Amino acid sequence: MAHLRFGIIGAGNVGVGTSRGDSFIRALANSEDAVVSAVYDIRPENAERAARSASAQSFAEFEPFLDCGLDAVVICSPIAFHAEQSAAALERNLHVLSEVPAVHSTEAARQLVSAATRSSAHYMLAENYCYLDEVELVRRLAQDGRFGEIYFAEGEYVHDCRDLWADDEGRPTWRGQGGNTIGPGVYCTHSLGPLLFILEDRVAHVCALANETSTVAEGRRGSFNFIMLMQTAGGRTLRVRVDTVSPRPHQAAYYSVQGTAGAYESWRGLGDKPKIWLSDEHEESHCFESAAWHPLMDYAEQYIPERLAVGDEARAGGHGTSEYWMLRDFIGAIKRDEPPPIDLHRGLDCTLPGISAVESASAGGQLVSVPDPRRM
Numbered sequence: 001m002a003h004l005r006f007g008i009i010g011a012g013n014v015g016v017g018t019s020r021g022d023s024f025i026r027a028l029a030n031s032e033d034a035v036v037s038a039v040y041d042i043r044p045e046n047a048e049r050a051a052r053s054a055s056a057q058s059f060a061e062f063e064p065f066l067d068c069g070l071d072a073v074v075i076c077s078p079i080a081f082h083a084e085q086s087a088a089a090l091e092r093n094l095h096v097l098s099e100v101p102a103v104h105s106t107e108a109a110r111q112l113v114s115a116a117t118r119s120s121a122h123y124m125l126a127e128n129y130c131y132l133d134e135v136e137l138v139r140r141l142a143q144d145g146r147f148g149e150i151y152f153a154e155g156e157y158v159h160d161c162r163d164l165w166a167d168d169e170g171r172p173t174w175r176g177q178g179g180n181t182i183g184p185g186v187y188c189t190h191s192l193g194p195l196l197f198i199l200e201d202r203v204a205h206v207c208a209l210a211n212e213t214s215t216v217a218e219g220r221r222g223s224f225n226f227i228m229l230m231q232t233a234g235g236r237t238l239r240v241r242v243d244t245v246s247p248r249p250h251q252a253a254y255y256s257v258q259g260t261a262g263a264y265e266s267w268r269g270l271g272d273k274p275k276i277w278l279s280d281e282h283e284e285s286h287c288f289e290s291a292a293w294h295p296l297m298d299y300a301e302q303y304i305p306e307r308l309a310v311g312d313e314a315r316a317g318g319h320g321t322s323e324y325w326m327l328r329d330f331i332g333a334i335k336r337d338e339p340p341p342i343d344l345h346r347g348l349d350c351t352l353p354g355i356s357a358v359e360s361a362s363a364g365g366q367l368v369s370v371p372d373p374r375r376m
């Protein structure tokens with residue numbers, strides 16, 4: 001099969017090496033199956049810079065870009081454009097790998113589902129945190145039944161991103177202009193996505209509460225310490241925290257899982273490591289004598305051997321090797337003409353609870369039903 005021709009939408013603003021367009025250009029440069037042949041950005045200088053780095057064509061107009069002979073697009077534009085640009089590409093039967101979140105509203109989700117139904121192309125949500133080594137290892141342990149029945153799981157995205165609210169000259173970026181469109185709940189996918197990937201479940205109900213903070217800039221306030229409590233269709237309880245403005249050290253990929261036969265928690269800092277306790281293998285837990293945690297990564301050789309074997313080129317996209325494995329799955333699905341692992345329904349399963357959670361928080365934490373994209 002000839003190389004798949006990829007187009008990048010949204011080259012990157014903040015500087016070379018920090019934006020998603022650049023990450024995908026670097027990750028695709030190592031692909032044996034794909035090549036970046038076009039870059040589109042509403043700012044021509046951004047498109048030209050990124051296109052030069054990929055020896056690709058640059059476009060400042062959307063329609064000519066879509067019609068330049070591409071097979072697939074990677075959508076790295078601000079959140080408010082993901083749904084409409086995904087739908088436009090699917091209408092032309094171009095495969096879509098969309099940055100997170102999939103959509104910014106329930107109505108946009110309906111329109112995207114409708115466009116996907118009419119298309120012969122595949123859609124995948126680029127939820128790269130699902131592809132972290134730690135998450136894949138826990139997913140395989142869960143599939144192997146090592147935790148027993150999992151009834152509780154948590155995720156946290158605590159990442160001080162205030163630097164990204166203005167550019168080097170102090171002008172507000174799309175984030176600084178409220179470009180996440182509906183509030184922090186919409187950015188829950190890095191925390192919720194991996195939990196649903198591990199559990200193979202979807203969220204049925206959510207309630208949320210938020211604190212007001214004024215850490216963004218003098219005189220500006222926003223509700224950015226966002227806590228979601230969820231019940232899944234499978235009867236599990238999930239908790240997610242999304243906080244992109246609190247001044248503190250980062251932990252953007254914290255997860256925990258509790259089952260009837262075992263537990264797992266990510267690192268918390270100060271030399272802490274991801275850890276696990278399994279009832280069939282480790283010492284018993286008693287009220288007056290706690291069982292001990294064990295290093296999660298002791299299980300890597302048994303459960304994720306192929307991940308230990310990849311070379312440094314697999315790290316080119318960032319986030320460890322997650323972009324490498326995610327692109328492999330997306331390209332593999334196109335080649336085999338089968339749905340990718342995080343297809344549109346699963347992508348919306350990671351996204352829609354955040355939108356319902358914003359509704360809940362503005363109603364004082366009321367329980368809200370989350371729409372099922374399979375019934376849209």
Ligand SMILES: NC(=O)c1ccc[n+]([C@@H]2O[C@H](COP(=O)([O-])OP(=O)(O)OC[C@H]3O[C@@H](n4cnc5c(N)ncnc54)[C@H](O)[C@@H]3O)[C@@H](O)[C@H]2O)c1
Pocket residue numbers: 009010011012013014015018019020021040041042043046075076077078079081099100101126127128173174
């Ligand atoms: N998966 C992850 O780890 C991760 C990390 C950061 C950001 N993101 C997501 O990636 C996307 C891009 O984030 P970023 O940090 O690269 O942003 P960025 O500001 O660095 O880059 C966005 C680019 O999009 C361009 N743009 C603006 N409007 C556009 C439009 N209508 N069509 C085409 N291009 C447009 C801008 O000119 C800019 O070049 C966001 O949706 C964000 O939610 C994901």
